[in-house]
Amino acid sequence: MTVIAVLGLGEAGRIYARDLREAGFHVRGFDPYVRADDEQIEQVPAVADAVVPADLVISLVGARAAEAVARQALPHCPPDAVYADLNTGSPALKRTLAELAAAADVAFADVAVLAPVPRKGARTALMASGTGAERFAELVRPAAVPVEAIPGGAGAAAARKLLRSVFMKGLAALMLECESAAAAAGEQEWLRGQMVGELSGDVGELIDRLVDGSRVHAARRVHEVEDAAGYLAELGRPAWVMEASRTWLASLLDD
Incomplete structure (x- = not known):
């Protein structure tokens, strides 16, 4: 079973965690400030507990915390995992995250969320760029997540x-x-x-x-x-x- 770590269990994070779990993925969530209180979400006490077994790591922690959380998470990611940043941030931030991922030998996906998540949940339209864009799209395809992978490297999706x-x-x-x-x-x-x-x-x-x-x-x-x-x-x-x-x-x- 594909394991997905969701970092950040605010509104969007909880929705993705729930919908991906319902689609058949094993979902682990981490958030030191929010208690999901959802039986379908396995909330763990540490970043490492979430990402060590993960095939895909989804970051929904907000742009301000994105780099700090990436620095915590990436050293624990398996080498074949994809680190997908879904936070709305600048192209420069996404490039910085991509550099951190590359240093950890982890594929990175800059993912732009193109509509409010509460409307369609995990079926919200996404656009992805970066070394992990195609793999990200492949991993979430069983949940009918619409992803358009575009060229241009990390920051291209954020720019659009x-x-x-x-x-x-x-x-x-x-x-x-x-x-x-x-x-x-x-x-x-x-x-x-x-x-x-x-x-x-x-x-x-x-x-x-x-x-x-x-x-x-x-x-x-x-x-x-x-x-x-x-x-x-x-x-x-x-x-x-x-x-x-x-x-x-x-x-x-x-x-």
Whole structure:
């Protein structure tokens, strides 16, 4: 039976540990701060107890602790194991972890989690790069874990994840600013309808229109976002996204 060690038993770690156990893997979990209290998860008291017998080590400890935990775990990993870091971190961090793994003669997978884990559990879409990417995908395949292995070495998957974060977190900030302003103006239902209408059509065409139209009409749009920011000030609501929009549009005038 394939043995998987899950380091970090927060929300995502517990979900992966449970789902992988249900898929037939022998799962060992380690977390010095969290007690899983789940009969399906064998929680052990030390990092070494989790990783010594493991074919796959999954790190879900958070980016800040990722390097420290890797330094603890890697010396105890079997030489044929894969160390998979699923934490959201910088490409530089992933390269550092890959170097630590290489020094321990352990294959490393930089794994980007591409959606919130609670939605689909272990079937959340993943992207992996690094020396252990293909082997990682092979090991979790029996649990129907969707993994796209990409070239580029450790850090490549993390880079794509952060590019996606620019879009998703930037979009979230825009939505928050819209909701805040619409609530202050008493126009939440109308503005929500406008947003849904724009995003329900040909989204590829919308992206082209926004990008190309901004380059062609930058001067006019600078004035429009200035007026929009001024209106939000009248409403007493933040205009942080509008201010950033003005900066971007103004920069296009110099191209």
